[in-house]
Amino acid sequence: RAVGQGYAGGLADLLADQGLPQAHQLAGSINDAVAQGLARSVQAPRADGDRTRHAATPTLGADQGGTAAQGAVPPPPPAAPYGNQASGAPGQPTSPYGAQAPGTPGQPPASPYDPPAAADPPSGAQPGATAGGTVNYSHPRRQTTAPPPPPPTAPPAQPGQPQQPVAGDATGWSMDERLYNQVWGMFEDLARTMAAYRSAVDFADSRMEKELDQALSDPRSRIGGQSDAAREAARARHTELVDQARAALDRDLAQLTAEADVVEPALPAAYARWDNPVWHGHRVPMEIPMALRLGDLHLPEAPQLRIPMLVRLPLERGLWIDSGRADSLDGSYTDSHDLKRLAMETAVAHAARLLAVYPAGEFTVHVIDPAGSGGQALVPLVQTGVLAGPPALGAAGVADVLARLTQRVDLVQMAVRGGAPDSLPPGFDTSEQLLIVNDFPHGFDDRAVTQLRYLADEGPAVGVHLMMVADREEASAYGPLLDPLWRSLLRLSPVPDDHLADPWVGHAWTYEPSLVPPGSQVLQQVLSQLAAARTKYT
Structure with missing residues (x-):
């Protein structure tokens, strides 16, 4: 932002221009603090070229035992869903709106459906001959895979009018992937648009203060009406700059709102809100979706524009529904009892959504409720019989569930490391596992806490996921022992709270969980x- 305001040296020059001492050291401290704050940001979509959805049984990787066959060609690096990656920065997702690298002058840009150009054969080698001496009879321009269907296009806009948005207007091999990329594109666009607006307002404020200081620093200007005229001129320039920034923001918000209005009704069940009509015609899917909706995100300058919060599946991190005391953004007060009830209802809504979007028999939910305080919220899951068993009560139930899941993680890890993922015991359940823990640390001893930390660290890699409904203050007796556990989980709140940050700018976004509308029976119908479907499947 400092460079955009005309400071070639960046933040250090901006601070020095403001008259702050030790500007370079202060700028370095600010950059370090921003880097540490990125740890709480929403994870950006990873670059993943594998379009298949893996089941709970993991596959054997190249670094998990076994040697690659001699002469085997390594697979190409995965393609990022947000476009091409810059050379020298592997693994960093790029935006679909980023500029493409210019091609060679005089040559047209390469088509995404053209095969890669073959290297020049060595001297003396015959065309079409491979290193093993065999002849390649495939046509050099013939496609080996079917190209993705073209994305939907909007009708041409009227002259002088912006292009009308259309759902699925993004890159991807399927409509779900296009919508996923489009939602993340809207997320990034709103973050950068708001960053530009806030930067412009900050610059206008700083400029007005600087002009007022200069006008009042000369005692002669305070005589007569010169000071009043200088103040009026500074305020007029400030108002003009802010109005220009607000006009640009309103224009971008109108375009993003129009895009959200066409994208939201087109979202599949995994991405849609519970009040979306798609849930009334929902059928048990045959494959795992790409992502899951956990709630909505918005900024205070545009509360009406809600961005779906989508996370990739299978889950890479556990979820923590914070049931501790939270200050509501609207000034309302929620006592601890109601907050714990809302936290458990949020956990049930997330678990029900996971069960609904996975194929029948591919997702199993376990519940630990030592004191039985979540019985009312768990009624939809218990009555429909979608749980693996009744909620575990007391210390004995906690120990039994944790022991079984820990043994499962150990067995899968040993099979993978031994190079025999198919050698699991007969009747082994290969579905994804989700453990919901309520009222932590009630009913947990030291051994149970150690097992819980083990599941949080090692479970996601082998299909065992954790969802905790807990108040961190109630577990303060363990001290820093549980700090790695809390950091490894994605913190969510049962009430609107601005604790999440985006991975591009670092705005504080207000998160609202995706809950079932009051009085709706859609959750009961889906479960x-x-x-x-499970009865037919088994």
């Missing part, structure tokens, strides 16, 4: 349909 009943899932239970019937």
Whole structure:
């Protein structure tokens, strides 16, 4: 932002221009603090070229035992869903709106459907001959895979009018992937648009203060009406700059709102809100979706524009529904009892969504409720019979569930490391596992806490996921022992709270969980349909 305001040296020059001492040291401290704050940001979509959805049984990787066959060609690096990656920065996702590298002058840009150009054969080698001496009979321009269907296009806009948005107008091999990339594109666009607006307002404020200081620093200007005229001129320039920034923001918000209005109704069940009509015609899917909706995100300058918060599946991190005391953004007060009830309802809504979007028999949910305080919220899951068993009560139930899941993680890890992922015991359940823990650390001893930390660290890699409904203050007796556990989980709140940050600018976004509308029976209908499908499946 400092460079955009005309400071070639960046933040250090801006601070020095403001008259701050030790500007370079202060700028370095600010950059370090920003880097540490990125740890709480929403994870950006990873670059993943594998379009298949893996089941709970992991596959054997090249670094997990076994040697590659001699002469085997390594697979090409995965393609990023947000476009081409810059050379020298592997693994960093790029935006679909980023500029492409210019090609060679005089040559047209390469088509995404053209095969890669072959290297020049060595001297003396015959065309079409491979290193092993065999002849390659494939046509050099023939496609080996079917190209993705073209994305939907909007009708041409009227002259002088912006292009009309259309759902699925993004890159991807399927409509779900296009919508996923489009939602993340809207997320990034709103973050950068708001960053530009806030930067412009900050610059206008700083400029007005600087002009006022200069006008009042000369005692002669305070005589007569010169000071009043200088103040009026500074305020007029400030108002003009702010109005220009607000006009640009309103224009971008109008375009993003129009895009959200066409994208939201087109979202599949995994991405949609519970009040979306797609849930009334929902059928148990045959494959795992790309992502899951956990709630909505918005900024205070545009509360009406809600961005779906989508996370990739299978889950790479556990979830923590914070049931501790939280200050509501609207000034309302929620006592601890209601907050714990809302936290458990949020956990049930997330678990039900996971069960609904996975194929029948591919996702299993376990519940630990030592004191039985979450019985009312768990009624939809218990009555429909979609749980692996009744909620575990007391210390004995906690120990039993944790022991079984820990043994599962150990077995899968040993099979993978031994190079025999198919050698699991007969009748081994290969579905993804989710453990919901309520009222932590009630009912947990030191051994159970150690097992819980082990599941949080090692479980996601082998299909065992954790969802905790807990108040961190209640576990303060363990001290820093549980700090790695809390940091490894994605913190969510049962009430609107601005604790999440985006991975591009670092704005504080207000998160609202995706809950079932009051009085709606859609959750009961979806779970009943899932239970019937499981009966047919088994």
